[in-house]
Amino acid sequence: MHDGHRERLRSRFLKYGLDSFEEHEALELLLFFALPRRDTNALAHELLDRFGSLRNVFDADTADLARIKGIGENAAVLIKLQSELARKYWLADLAEQTTLSSIQSAIDYVSLLFRGKTREEFYVVCLDPHFRIRHTDRLSHGTATEAPVYVRHIMETVIRTGSEKILLAHNHPGGSAYPSDKDISITQQIASAMDAVSVSLLDHIIIGEKDAFSFSEKLLTLNNYPKDAARTAQYSGRVMQDLPQRLPPDRIGE
Known part of the structure; x- marks a missing residue:
């Protein structure tokens, strides 16, 4: 069941990008890459409930993310890495102009x-x-x-x-x-x-x-x-x- 659901999400992303995704679905897709054998849908909802929004999840401290049961250090680092990469990307683009x-x-x-x-x-x-x-x-x-x-x-x-x-x-x-x-x-x-x-x-x-x-x-x-x-x-x-x-x-x- 998880494999089929994951493949559908991946295909949707490749075809339409994230514009068609709810916040929990975008976070769920990201967590696929750190947690290949976990129900990332439930974990995505848990993170959003705990921190209040997708932005707050990405802004959270890595240690606080890792404390969520089922997340662990690897997934916490992945989440924070995405946030830092996005910030570096926008700052580089902004600085040029x-x-x-x-x-x-x-x-x-x-x-x-x-x-x-x-x-x-x-x-x-x-x-x-x-x-x-x-x-x-x-x-x-x-x-x-x-x-x-x-x-x-x-x-x-x-x-x-x-x-x-x-x-x-x-x-x-x-x-x-x-x-x-x-x-x-x-x-x-x-x-x-x-x-x-x-x-x-x-x-x-x-x-x-x-x-x-x-x-x-x-x-x-x-x-x-x-x-x-x-x-x-x-x-x-x-x-x-x-x-x-x-x-x-x-x-x-x-």
Whole structure:
């Protein structure tokens, strides 16, 4: 029975693609390749019931997927691999045609880097003189609350790619995007290091669970996006000098 059902699903996919599939059927088809002798229909329903949607299944942590009875490590890795491959595919396609000309365009781009991430990660996005994305590099992958960042690693990426502008991005999984004291300190260090080699720090964006924070938007970095340049015309200088004074004192370090 399973063999006949599986063959029908495969044939349907080959003929019509996934457009004709319900979420549980698409997940069931994927699980065929990791679980050749299991009832993947029941497991697909179990995953959707547990995580709420197909998107949430793909965004789930591998360890959480593996805890579902009958899934195991191989199927969990396959599910996560599909999610990561799709994300890498779309990011590569997006990067080829994306210019970060405004704060919102930068937030939209870096938000994709952290979709489904349950650990804090730190990225540097390298740009050409026209604000087009040249290269995106993950510098660190940490715990649920911290990702170590080293100025030397950023400098190495800048030298390797020959970039004249960079944008920093990291996430606060499950929390507010508001910067901590450590976020502020590392941004100041990186800004100073980049200024010393004539590389512009365009922005540092933090992605929270439901919000985003842009250092540039709060006038904390002064190398403006083309569409937002008028916003900070009254300010001069390249490196943040009075950063703590520009943040509400009662919010710093949250």
